[in-house]
Amino acid sequence: MTGKTLKISAIMDGTVIDHISAANTFRVAEILNIKGSANVVTVGMNLESKSLGKKGLIKIGGRFLTKQEVDTIALFAPEASINIIKNFEVTKKFRVEVPDTINGIIKCANPNCITNAERTKTNFHVLDKNPLKIKCHYCERVIGKENIELI
Amino acid sequence: MEFRNRDIISIKDFTKDEILYVLKTAKKLESRPNPSLMKGRVMASLFFEPSTRTRLSFESAMTRLGGQVIGFSEPGNTSLKKGETLWDTIKMAEQYADVIVMRHPVEGAARLAAEASGVPIINGGDGANQHPTQTLLDLYTIQKAKGKIDGLNIGFLGDLKYGRTVHSLSTALTHFNSTLYLISPEALKMPESYTEELDRKKVKYHEESDLMKVIGKLDVLYATRIQKERFPDPMEYKKYAGVYKLDKSMLPHFKPTLKIMHPLPRVDEIHPELDNTPHALYFEQAGNGITVRQALLALVTGRIK
Ligand SMILES: Nc1ncnc2c1ncn2[C@@H]1O[C@H](COP(=O)(O)OP(=O)(O)O)[C@@H](O)[C@H]1O
Ligand SMILES: [Zn+2]
Numbered sequence: 001m002t003g004k005t006l007k008i009s010a011i012m013d014g015t016v017i018d019h020i021s022a023a024n025t026f027r028v029a030e031i032l033n034i035k036g037s038a039n040v041v042t043v044g045m046n047l048e049s050k051s052l053g054k055k056g057l058i059k060i061g062g063r064f065l066t067k068q069e070v071d072t073i074a075l076f077a078p079e080a081s082i083n084i085i086k087n088f089e090v091t092k093k094f095r096v097e098v099p100d101t102i103n104g105i106i107k108c109a110n111p112n113c114i115t116n117a118e119r120t121k122t123n124f125h126v127l128d129k130n131p132l133k134i135k136c137h138y139c140e141r142v143i144g145k146e147n148i149e150l151i
Numbered sequence: 152m153e154f155r156n157r158d159i160i161s162i163k164d165f166t167k168d169e170i171l172y173v174l175k176t177a178k179k180l181e182s183r184p185n186p187s188l189m190k191g192r193v194m195a196s197l198f199f200e201p202s203t204r205t206r207l208s209f210e211s212a213m214t215r216l217g218g219q220v221i222g223f224s225e226p227g228n229t230s231l232k233k234g235e236t237l238w239d240t241i242k243m244a245e246q247y248a249d250v251i252v253m254r255h256p257v258e259g260a261a262r263l264a265a266e267a268s269g270v271p272i273i274n275g276g277d278g279a280n281q282h283p284t285q286t287l288l289d290l291y292t293i294q295k296a297k298g299k300i301d302g303l304n305i306g307f308l309g310d311l312k313y314g315r316t317v318h319s320l321s322t323a324l325t326h327f328n329s330t331l332y333l334i335s336p337e338a339l340k341m342p343e344s345y346t347e348e349l350d351r352k353k354v355k356y357h358e359e360s361d362l363m364k365v366i367g368k369l370d371v372l373y374a375t376r377i378q379k380e381r382f383p384d385p386m387e388y389k390k391y392a393g394v395y396k397l398d399k400s401m402l403p404h405f406k407p408t409l410k411i412m413h414p415l416p417r418v419d420e421i422h423p424e425l426d427n428t429p430h431a432l433y434f435e436q437a438g439n440g441i442t443v444r445q446a447l448l449a450l451v452t453g454r455i456k
Contacts (some may be wrong), residue, residue, distance in 0.1 A: 063165050114259035138259025139280055140161065142344060145304050 009042040011061040016083040016090075017073065018057050024077040025056025031072050031150070037089065039063050052079065060100055072105050074098045075148060077129055098129040101137075109147040114138035122151070152452035158265040161281040162272070162319045167326035170335050174291050176455055177439075177446035183385050188445075188454050189218030195248035196222030198275070200256040202397045204415065205275045205282075209252045209439070212444035221247060229306045263281055271451035273444075279315055286319040286416060288443040292436040293371055297345040301328040304368045307418060308334045309375035311341040316414045317375055318417045321345055324354065331356035332365045336391055339377070362395055366404045372397075374420045399421035405430060 008076045025045055034041045040061035049055035064084065065073075073080055084092040091100050099134035102124040108115045115138055123137035132145045152172045165173075168305035182190075194213040198206050199433050210220045220420050237255070241264045243250050253264060254275040261281070276282040305324065307317045312318055321331060321341070325348060333341045333342060333356055340358065349356050356435050366372075374397060382388035396419055398409065413421060413433040449455040 060328045108259075110258060112258050114237070114255075114263045114277075117257045118238065118263070120238075120263055135201075136259065136264045139278070140163070141258070 002084075010088060011040065012076050012088055014039070014059065014061040014063055014085050015065055016057065016078055018055070018083060018084060019049065019052060020056035020058070020077045020080045021052050022056050023053040024080075025058070026074055027076045028056070028058060028080065031076065032058070032065070032069065034058070034060065037063070053133055060133055068105065070096055071099050071102065072117075072150070073075050075102070075106070075132060078132070098126055098132060100136060102125050102126065105151065107149045107151050108136045108139060108141065109143045110136065110141040110147065113141065115139075135150045153227065155453035156271055157451050158261075158268075159283055159447055159451065160261050160265055161274070162283045162286045162323050163281075165283075165323075169289060169317075170287065170323065170326065172445070173287055173446055173450065176293055177443045179292050180445050180449070181442045184215075186215060187217040188449055189213060189216035189452070190198045192250070192448060192454070194218055194220050194222075194448065195244045195250045195251045197218055197244060197251060197433075198222065198224045198254040199226050199260070200223045200238075200254050200276075202254050202265055202276060204437075205254060206337040208440045209251075209273075209275060209284075209448075212441045214446055215447055216448065218448070222252075224386055231443050237264060238267045241272075242423060244268075244435075245270045250448060254382050265352055266371075273447060276315075279313070284314060284321060284440070284444055284447060285316055286323050286449070288440040289316070289320050289373070289412065289414075290437065292412060292439045295439065296432055296435075297370060300324070303329040303370040304332060305329050306332040306334055306365065306369040306372040307341075307375070308372055309349055309360065310339045310377045310381070310391075311375075312339040313378065313381050314375045316371070317341070317347055317373065320373065322348065325349065325352035330354075332369060333358045334360065334362050334365065336360055336437050339391060341391075363404065366401065367406065369406065371410050371412060374417070375414065376418050376420060377416065378414065393419060395420055396422065397425060399424050399428075402430075403426070 017028060030045055042059040044057040046054045047057055078098060080096050082094055083090045104121050108122055113136060124134040127133045127135055136144050170275050173318055196206060196210055206224055213220050220338040237260055245268045250271050251268060252273045252275050253261060259277035261272055261277045265272040274281055297303060311317055337360055377391050379388050409430050409431045410432040415437055
């Protein structure tokens with residue numbers, strides 16, 4: 001990457017979500033609700049990547065993600081990595097990781113689950129991290145990646 | 152083993168030792184009945200969905216131990232109709248009772264109720280999900296009739312796709328060393344999530360649609376009803392309804408020691424002419440339900456250690 005490219009989208013403090021597989025980039029943007037945010041945001045799509053072929057990248061100025069946001073990204077883009085930028089430098093870099101249990105965040109896919117009938121916080125046990133497979137703590141339904149939906 | 156204050160929500164919460172402990176307690180209670188064990192204790196019987204069989208079994212269990220029963224048998228005349236949440240209903244009931252037995256049409260209801268309640272919850276069925284006391288009484292019945300749960304050839308017959316009882320029993324049997332014969336029409340086969348579990352736990356099993364091919368091997372045959380409600384198309388139901396019918400003509404093929412079980416109610420899977428043969432275990436099975444529920448009531452309220 002040339003210094004010039006970096007400069008255009010350079011941020012002083014904030015977060016860079018890197019190595020998002022191209023197909024998941026919009027999903028991550030949605031999770032972070034960047035549409036509704038006042039921060040400076042750069043979204044890169046279809047960038048070259050050695051490991052992913054094409055990757056997506058999102059840079060958000062002036063914002064650091066909560067654990068819940070990072071966990072949520074992990075559910076939909078398990079390949080992503082997070083870079084914390086302070087004073088223009090990458091000060092911390094880590095891969096997102098699917099947690100062992102997921103509190104809130106997602107909805108149970110079983111329409112006859114008590115969490116959909118009564119307003120209760122959802123809770124899921126992660127059975128497999130890749131591809132993601134989770135089990136509802138309440139109705140015990142096993143839910144695959146394709147049926148995972150944000151609340 | 153500490154069962155006091157424990158909720159009985161799902162058979163998946165039980166270790167093998169815990170299962171065996173419940174069965175052992177039931178056996179003790181059966182050999183030495185104690186009609187005042189639950190004296191002064193109150194069981195709330197909350198049936199948000201009607202179920203005569205399970206409700207009567209629990210209420211009889213409690214009454215025969217000298218305890219009292221309060222509750223409702225259908226949501227019709229309760230505050231639920233007025234929109235009270237399950238959470239609030241349970242918060243109220245725990246003030247009135249030492250133990251709560253509940254059935255609810257929504258899956259996960261019992262687990263949520265257990266979070267709301269300070270007194271133990273016993274799940275008497277939550278939608279298509281769990282009905283752990285049925286599984287425990289099934290295991291008790293096998294153990295009582297056969298003296299063991301290991302080393303048997305156990306057949307499941309009928310609707311293995313939707314049948315909650317066979318799903319839970321198959322999960323419980325992964326703790327033991329028996330061989331399962333899963334006998335059903337192709338369209339009503341055991342879901343893969345359950346056969347995968349059998350694979351994972353290295354349980355031996357065979358899938359078969361022709362009952363006659365395996366009938367002679369079985370020590371236990373667990374028959375189930377093919378439920379009309381499961382088929383949107385009545386023609387489809389007709390196609391499967393009568394595929395397996397156990398009757399006297401099959402007697403020569405049975406092992407002399409074969410025991411036939413059924414969670415009841417039956418439709419025409421088992422001809423009444425078998426009722427008086429030594430193979431019929433299904434009514435005794437229903438009776439065992441009382442004993443096992445007594446054991447659970449006594450254990451979770453701390454009346455038996
Ligand atoms: N100050 C900054 N402003 C915006 N983006 C930055 C900044 N510093 C680094 N990045 C971006 O963060 C990601 C990680 O940076 P770095 O660790 O330098 O590269 P890499 O992970 O490719 O070795 C890269 O996509 C880079 O473009
Ligand atoms: Zn659920």
